[in-house]
Amino acid sequence: DAGVIQSPRHEVTEMGQEVTLRCKPISGHNSLFWYRQTMMRGLELLIYFNNNVPIDDSGMPEDRFSAKMPNASFSTLKIQPSEPRDSAVYFCASSQGLPNTEAFFGQGTRLTVV
């Protein structure tokens, strides 16, 4: 398996623009997590899905952020409108959905909002 695949790897956008980050989890995994990593706040859980259903989105910073998982092999994280403080590395991870399984991480998307 190719692992968790995220795209793009790098994104530079202007403030106010819409940004869409994409994630393809490992085949057969039914839990998917979106994390944001910054120097100040470390690794924050934004939202996670079980069987394509959002279970907990309490980490989503505000209404400008939204996430979808239309099927088992694809998820998006959208920021609209983007702001400079959204600049961070966004990681997607997937697992087999049981408590006693590990999460596998993608390479991350480094987002810079100018």
Added chain:
Amino acid sequence: AQSVSQHNHHVILSEAASLELGCNYSYGGTVNLFWYVQYPGQHLQLLLKYFSGDPLVKGIKGFEAEFIKSKFSFNLRKPSVQWSDTAEYFCAVNFGGATNKLIFGTGTLLAVQP
């Protein structure tokens, strides 16, 4: 509230020194515990995990961790560090139950000096 604490934010060691990184969590129920490592510019990779059984678990690259339930702790250890261990280390806890939520600590940045 469920939380994970890593008390050491930055650690600097010389090669061959011993390492111990602290991790505590706040939750009285059954948990699953992980340590992940992030090398510079890379994504998170699993070092080791504990689900049940022997509370002393061994991982890759000579790392081990001990689960002490009474102290809600899962400290990471390595008897002799190498320059190549320079990385950021994250403790993570899956609080299980119906939510399967995976929460990370804030990370410890380890710098090993040759």
